[in-house]
Amino acid sequence: MGRKKTYTVSGIILILLGIAIASYPVVEYYVSTYAQSPHAVLKPGNNFVYGGYLHDGHRSTLLLIYNVTYVGNGKFRVTFSISNTSNSNVTIFYFQSLENSGKIIGNPKLISEKMLILNEDDPLIKTLFPRDSISVYALNHSKTTELTVRTIPFSSDFSPNSIGFPYIYVPDLPKPLVKYADKVAYYRATDSYFSRTLEVIGPNSPLQYPSIVEGMPTHVPIGVTPEQLDLPKLVPEKLVSKAGWNYIESSYPTITFLGLIKTNVQPAYQDWLGALKYSFTQYSAPVDYILILMGVVLLILAGRSVQ
Structure with missing residues (x-):
């Protein structure tokens, strides 16, 4: 095999290897x-x-x-538990974690558990x-708003x-709140959205470093209310009384974060192009860069070689 052919073959192999390394996470996941999971x-x-x-x-x-399971005919089985x-x-x-996704580490002590069958028009299900x-609580009032793709930063959880x-x-929401x-x-x-993360806002959630941008406060509570998550319905009366919560007077606690831990449903709408771009520039870099660059150099040498 001549030098030119050796450089050419080696260069092409290195370039393809660099592309394969960057593409592997996307292809392997698909x-x-x-391809094996439900999307509805x-x-x-x-x-x-x-x-x-x-x-x-x-x-x-x-x-x-x-723990929410769809049982058919517009009904959901919800098992709600509280642990100390x-x-x-x-x-x-949480589910969007690269490692240990879908795990709860520790030994929480179960306080109560309740199971309900809810239909599609229940506030929790909606x-x-x-x-x-x-419906979100923003700018100190409730607003029903459309859901739009978050494009900045990179929208994928990767x-x-x-x-x-x-x-x-x-x-x-308005620009100052984006x-x-x-x-x-x-x-x-394919048939609806499903929650990734929710922040639950109580009426006494304090403003943090309030400031004004474009005439609107930027550090205001943004989230959903306890009623939207059926907390008054799911939390036992004994626990409410013992803790001194009062939903009527709105003196209830605030969930700082509620996130998806696990599901058998894979999101239908995936940013495949963005994933490939991110993998090339962040996830597998600089290994893919080095391999592709070496391949290009070899192809340049091949072009300058006579034989």
């Missing part, structure tokens, strides 16, 4: 997970588990779990799985071990 919310057996922390006002942190974490170090690894719009490279959808809108975010299934 073949092994995406309303399919019997499809399951969504949400977890979050609730501060009860007495320096205690409670763990909340919503005060004597154990409990950590939730909040977790909206069709086109979501988690090939869990949900791939989905577009993230956020409430369509940077905070990812506190309420969704993935999109």
